[in-house]
Amino acid sequence: MSRSHIELRHLRLLQAVAESGGLTAAAERLHLTQSAVSHQLKALEDSLGLPLVERAARPLGLTAAGRRLLTLARTALPQVNAALRDLAKLKDGDAGELRIAVECHTCYDWLMPAMDSYRDVWPGVELDLLGGFQADPVGLLQDQQADLVITSERAPRAGVVYVPLFGFEMLALLPPGHSLASKKWLTPTDFANHTLITYPVPEDRLDLIRRVLLPAGVKPPRREAQLTVAILQLVASRRGLAALPAWAVAPYLERGYIVARPIGKHGLWAELYAAVRETDAARAFITDFIDTVKRDSFARLPGIRADLAAQN
């Protein structure tokens, strides 16, 4: 055996650094401080006697040695995770029922693919998606009508726990060539004289209104549309402005169909949570669904970030 004392921790670290493009971002993703990541990376490099990352460049690049270890991480870590899943099935059994309620319209974009890959791993779990608008989605947990709810609010409820999924940015959408497009970011008053195009949900479910416009006393006229593409079409044809999650509009931005701008200097960020009953929180097929969603989303969605105040 070599005297290098490499551990899975190091592989997870390197993968996080490589994929997030920096030590600070990696630290957040691993729920560690930046200092811990720096120490650990240095210790690994010392024990191997080789540098792994190019420090004098941003975004950080990997050295040849770093890329070799990253290759190892990408093959070995999924094997480890698969084994852990198998163990979880041995422990808790591999069957169950998982009825999912979703608050946000655009969430279907990533939920469907995630459900597909989950089904491969847990064929014994009966997946159900609760359709239609729900006045009180989290209440469905308590009523035993749903087993997992995707929500952006963390309202405390007896017997319900919230697991952070990820944070995402809401972007304001403008037609190309709009006068506001010259600004780097939009202020609440920029919305004052435009129609706001939204999904058909109450105002208090819209982060833009609840957290930005209402506090600023701005109350623009609203127009509702059911589908994401319909909203985009209305914006593109200059019927008004909209605000959607960054991931949902990325493909349309690339084609120049519309233009997106941050809301406020630092952007309008929201978090998504999976709410589950406390009694289910430790069950393998539930936690693995949440893990699958996270893994899938981070791999698929642009512009999302790990939750800051994670507790897992």
Added chain:
Amino acid sequence: MSRSHIELRHLRLLQAVAESGGLTAAAERLHLTQSAVSHQLKALEDSLGLPLVERAARPLGLTAAGRRLLTLARTALPQVNAALRDLAKLKDGDAGELRIAVECHTCYDWLMPAMDSYRDVWPGVELDLLGGFQADPVGLLQDQQADLVITSERAPRAGVVYVPLFGFEMLALLPPGHSLASKKWLTPTDFANHTLITYPVPEDRLDLIRRVLLPAGVKPPRREAQLTVAILQLVASRRGLAALPAWAVAPYLERGYIVARPIGKHGLWAELYAAVRETDAARAFITDFIDTVKRDSFARLPGIRADLAAQN
């Protein structure tokens, strides 16, 4: 991520336990105490919430969960080791010269296969085997005539370090039906009235004579033979007794061709070492040769054990 905090350490542990058939044996192999192994295994089982080994049975068996993790270990650990080898090549370069001198005749049995698998991994290293009997093999290191010497003595030499390979038992060989075969082990005086058949080397290179017979004042007549099969043939045809490493005679024992007995109550154990120049001791293609020999030998040879006073 699961909250189970599994590390490569745990996989190495489980593999050692499974392959050595017990915690105590695994501890020796990992250069740990039995206590540490027991602790670590329990901690792993607790963190997974599953038992991994069947305690109430000896030899220890694995549970279903244990077998699943062992499968993981057997696929993941070789990948890790391969990556570490690649890193070592990146660090030190992947070419060199490795001239090997061997003191013991039977060592060719395991050295050849080990050299074969080493060649696959280090195609750039020029392997050379120094033939013929060497009066002072370790001296060849100092003279720069050899780069690695397989020896069973640890004579201190300036600039030479010894790396333990493994311990093995010398077994006394008798023809089937011999009167001594009724004893569970042989004493020095049992050799007194028999011819001793050996390789053609000086007496002080023969552990049996140097460490057992000479101290007891027993000096049996000797007869020499070049080849292992020749020695076995002479024993089988009742021309005398011999003593050979357990691994070298195992295949003949199975066929009932000869009979083997321990020498002394606890057996006559010897150690093998790889001697290298201090300046070479850390070079990747050297340390990996030694690692390959160990790995290969433990997988292939019956009745060998890890060195007790290891330092690596």
Added chain:
DNA sequence: CCTGTAACATGAAACAAACGAATATTTCTC
């Protein structure tokens, strides 16, 4: 070129995990 900001490094101290020594308990063997 200078300045501010964001990212990374470092040192000390707190904290946690792993290890070993001694010893108790269990299991197997005869």
Added chain:
DNA sequence: GAGAAATATTCGTTTGTTTCATGTTACAGG
């Protein structure tokens, strides 16, 4: 059922990891 061998447990020590506070470096914008 006694003795030997193997595993568990308790406790103190050592080692390693994380954080906090702070220093240093790289880059963007004036």
